[in-house]
Amino acid sequence: MLMRTRILAAVGVGLALLATASACGSSKPKTGTPSYAATQASFAAGSTMEKLHNAGKINIGVKFDQPGIGMKNPATDKPEGFDIEIAKVVAAALGLKPEQINFQEAVSKNREPFLQNGTVDLVIASYSITDTRKKVVGFAGPYYQTGQQLMVRKDDSSIKGPDDLSGKKVCSVTGSTPLANIQNKYKSAIAVPFATYTECVQQLTNGSVDAVTTDGAILLGYAAAQPTKLKVVGEPFSKEKYGIGVKLEDTAFRNFINDVLQKAIDNGDWKKAYEATLGKSGNAAPQPPTLERY
Amino acid sequence: MQVLIDNWGSILRAFLETLELAGLSAVVCLIVGSLLAVMRVSPIPPLRLFGSGYVTIVRNTPLVLVFILVVHGLPELGLKGSFFTRAVIALSVYTAAFVCEVLRSGMLTIPAGQAEAARALGMTFGQNLRLVIMPQAVRAVLPPLTSVMIALLKNTAIAEAFGVAEATGKMDDLVRDHADAILPIFIAFAAGYMIITLGLSRIVAWYERRAAAS
Amino acid sequence: MTSVLYDPPGPRGRRRILLGTVLASLVLLAGAGWVVKRLADQGQFEPVLWEPFKDPDIQHTIALGAVGTLKAAGLAIVCSMVVGAVLAVGRLSAHRPVRLVCTVVVEVSRSIPLLLLMLALFLAYPQQLGSFGALVLGLTIYNGSVLAEVFRAGIQALPKGQSEAAFALGLRKNQVMRLILLPQAIRSMLPALISQCVVTLKDTALGYVILYPELLSKGKSIYITYFNIIPTAIVIGAIYITTNILISKLAEYLQRRSEHRQKNQLGKPTLMPLDPLASVEAAASGTVT
Numbered sequence: 001m002l003m004r005t006r007i008l009a010a011v012g013v014g015l016a017l018l019a020t021a022s023a024c025g026s027s028k029p030k031t032g033t034p035s036y037a038a039t040q041a042s043f044a045a046g047s048t049m050e051k052l053h054n055a056g057k058i059n060i061g062v063k064f065d066q067p068g069i070g071m072k073n074p075a076t077d078k079p080e081g082f083d084i085e086i087a088k089v090v091a092a093a094l095g096l097k098p099e100q101i102n103f104q105e106a107v108s109k110n111r112e113p114f115l116q117n118g119t120v121d122l123v124i125a126s127y128s129i130t131d132t133r134k135k136v137v138g139f140a141g142p143y144y145q146t147g148q149q150l151m152v153r154k155d156d157s158s159i160k161g162p163d164d165l166s167g168k169k170v171c172s173v174t175g176s177t178p179l180a181n182i183q184n185k186y187k188s189a190i191a192v193p194f195a196t197y198t199e200c201v202q203q204l205t206n207g208s209v210d211a212v213t214t215d216g217a218i219l220l221g222y223a224a225a226q227p228t229k230l231k232v233v234g235e236p237f238s239k240e241k242y243g244i245g246v247k248l249e250d251t252a253f254r255n256f257i258n259d260v261l262q263k264a265i266d267n268g269d270w271k272k273a274y275e276a277t278l279g280k281s282g283n284a285a286p287q288p289p290t291l292e293r294y
Numbered sequence: 295m296q297v298l299i300d301n302w303g304s305i306l307r308a309f310l311e312t313l314e315l316a317g318l319s320a321v322v323c324l325i326v327g328s329l330l331a332v333m334r335v336s337p338i339p340p341l342r343l344f345g346s347g348y349v350t351i352v353r354n355t356p357l358v359l360v361f362i363l364v365v366h367g368l369p370e371l372g373l374k375g376s377f378f379t380r381a382v383i384a385l386s387v388y389t390a391a392f393v394c395e396v397l398r399s400g401m402l403t404i405p406a407g408q409a410e411a412a413r414a415l416g417m418t419f420g421q422n423l424r425l426v427i428m429p430q431a432v433r434a435v436l437p438p439l440t441s442v443m444i445a446l447l448k449n450t451a452i453a454e455a456f457g458v459a460e461a462t463g464k465m466d467d468l469v470r471d472h473a474d475a476i477l478p479i480f481i482a483f484a485a486g487y488m489i490i491t492l493g494l495s496r497i498v499a500w501y502e503r504r505a506a507a508s
Numbered sequence: 509m510t511s512v513l514y515d516p517p518g519p520r521g522r523r524r525i526l527l528g529t530v531l532a533s534l535v536l537l538a539g540a541g542w543v544v545k546r547l548a549d550q551g552q553f554e555p556v557l558w559e560p561f562k563d564p565d566i567q568h569t570i571a572l573g574a575v576g577t578l579k580a581a582g583l584a585i586v587c588s589m590v591v592g593a594v595l596a597v598g599r600l601s602a603h604r605p606v607r608l609v610c611t612v613v614v615e616v617s618r619s620i621p622l623l624l625l626m627l628a629l630f631l632a633y634p635q636q637l638g639s640f641g642a643l644v645l646g647l648t649i650y651n652g653s654v655l656a657e658v659f660r661a662g663i664q665a666l667p668k669g670q671s672e673a674a675f676a677l678g679l680r681k682n683q684v685m686r687l688i689l690l691p692q693a694i695r696s697m698l699p700a701l702i703s704q705c706v707v708t709l710k711d712t713a714l715g716y717v718i719l720y721p722e723l724l725s726k727g728k729s730i731y732i733t734y735f736n737i738i739p740t741a742i743v744i745g746a747i748y749i750t751t752n753i754l755i756s757k758l759a760e761y762l763q764r765r766s767e768h769r770q771k772n773q774l775g776k777p778t779l780m781p782l783d784p785l786a787s788v789e790a791a792a793s794g795t796v797t
């Protein structure tokens with residue numbers, strides 16, 4: 001019967017899809033990412049560093065959907081971005097190669113639970129250091145300082161900062177802090193919520209909104225992808241310090257990572273990481289942040 | 295609880311936005327849906343094809359995808375309107391397919407004798423449709439049509455991810471700022487929606503009883 | 509084609525239909541042409557935007573998304589059938605408190621937007637549920653309630669003789685429900701059940717809003733990289749439409765077969781004839797999401 005053949009065909013296609021899904025996983029050659037010298041320092045016995053070094057792999061939670069910071073390239077199926085570069089720097093200090101890093105997606109709400117239950121060893125995911133969070137996780141860093149900023153169309157000179165937003169449409173993600181800041185502090189602006197930053201950027205380029213707002217780091221990522229159409233303007237009007245999340249009790253690991261970060265800042269690796277990712281936006285590398293040890 | 299009292303005004307405004315969105319979309323999709331239904335039963339093949347193709351495609355697509363196509367796609371066609379307008383278009387395009395099917399089923403339940411009698415009396419296709427078939431069909435389809443309208447009201451929630459400041463988006467905002475009060479906030483918004491949907495069902499049921507009595 | 513509205517056309521009618529056909533075709537083609545031209549002007553048909561889809565890795569990503577959708581939909585469908593059956597039986601229970609609780613659950617779940625429910629679950633229990641849990645739980649509660657109404661209608665539509673005979677045979681109420689009424693109700697409501705499956709599949713797209721990696725979200729990761737929202741939406745849409753049409757065709761096929769079978773067994777159909785309004789109402793009242 002015709003119906004039967006059609007159903008069998010559909011089932012066949014479905015199985016084929018499932019087979020491809022599980023079977024394939026090629027990788028494309030990566031061009032242009034810097035590499036960081038792997039050090040073979042010895043580690044204190046029993047420390048997390050030693051355990052990771054001996055295990056030959058490390059689990060790191062990153063973002064998969066923020067261009068320039070942490071984004072999974074659907075072609076290579078590997079994440080890329082500034083956070084990923086920092087991850088590689090830390091891994092190199094543990095004697096691990098980039099291939100030995102197991103990147104997991106850490107959406108904003110999962111970051112603390114993932115650290116607490118050991119799903120990941122580190123979280124490097126545009127993770128802002130706050131006192132509330134310091135009660136449940138430890139922070140090394142900050143490795144990047146940013147704040148809420150605005151992104152506008154390249155040819156738009158009417159908006160130079162948050163005070164120029166009166167009557168303008170400003171887009172950000174539903175339920176996000178940047179959107180809340182606009183709604184609460186800049187009431188003369190029109191807050192437009194969307195599900196993803198990329199949709200906001202789409203509405204910016206097609207003229208439906210006048211600005212996109214979120215952490216400057218994220219905006220730089222988008223501007224880096226379309227430098228002829230977009231630009232980031234103004235000084236940050238909030239303060240966000242991105243830190244590396246570790247388990248709360250692991251002070252030794254935290255200190256180790258701070259040392260690694262300081263070395264990377266001093267020997268230019270930090271700048272290398274920036275220029276390979278966010279630097280492509282055309283904004284020059286900012287001053288590296290001062291680490292806050294505690 | 296305090297959160298709800300403090301934000302009383304903006305919560306109400308958010309629900310008002312929801313009602314506006316739903317109301318406007320309802321009007322548009324009823325018109326478009328009726329047009330589609332007429333197309334599907336017309337003797338002109340291309341119209342029939344367009345009608346059934348439209349319904350098949352739209353009924354099998356998630357509403358979120360329709361929103362993406364409308365909200366991001368219309369500007370590419372050069373049609374720029376407010377996000378509210380685009381949400382109305384997306385909701386109407388989607389719901390019109392369901393309205394069409396409900397109306398068409400309604401027409402099918404009308405005994406053939408009605409139309410034949412009308413024709414025997416000399417009415418044209420248009421008169422037949424307008425004076426005999428449609429009124430009876432409308433009365434028969436009132437219950438499922440109400441369901442479609444209520445579903446439309448609930449679907450306005452999706453607009454929160456596409457630039458419209460309606461009720462569900464407001465809940466999202468409030469919970470973000472007051473995560474500890476999530477239960478009372480949710481109950482309040484659920485109650486708000488329930489008042490509207492159950493109220494609507496009641497009104498229609500009352501109207502049906504009155505119409506049946508006549 | 510319904511002939512209830514007009515007699516077979518005579519020669520003048522045929523000419524008018526021909527005229528109408530030509531006019532309609534012109535208008536439709538012109539409309540389609542305008543849309544295509546505007547999109548092309550905006551560069552939506554540029555190969556660079558569509559090339560990613562030829563890449564097997566991208567296809568892999570899409571396949572992963574499809575698997576994610578099927579996982580969530582499959583689990584949700586199974587769970588909601590169970591929940592639906594339980595709620596339906598509960599609503600028909602002789603014990604008032606049970607009836608009340610089930611009625612309240614069903615009515616509340618059907619009166620609020622599914623997205624509201626999912627968002628609340630996702631925001632309230634991000635650790636325990638995650639986006640997968642929130643998606644499936646929300647779908648289960650919602651579709652369970654819709655199915656409860658479908659089952660209830662099915663049970664109540666069965667001829668009273670069925671339950672009377674069962675009681676006469678000495679079966680207890682629980683057994684009557686479980687062994688006699690429910691199976692028959694499920695069989696007769698099969699089309700409505702399967703169209704609810706299509707609805708559930710479509711509703712998994714709400715995972716897009718709460719960040720679950722289903723088909724639409726995977727599409728998101730593609731358009732984030734390649735800035736091709738429209739082509740991605742079209743491709744993903746085609747996948748949804750094809751899948752759902754196949755499932756609906758399956759439903760029609762099963763319905764036709766079961767009607768045949770009933771006819772053959774008893775010489776005349778014992779199923780309620782498929783009332784067009786009832787099935788549309790069942791489908792429409794479920795969710796239009």
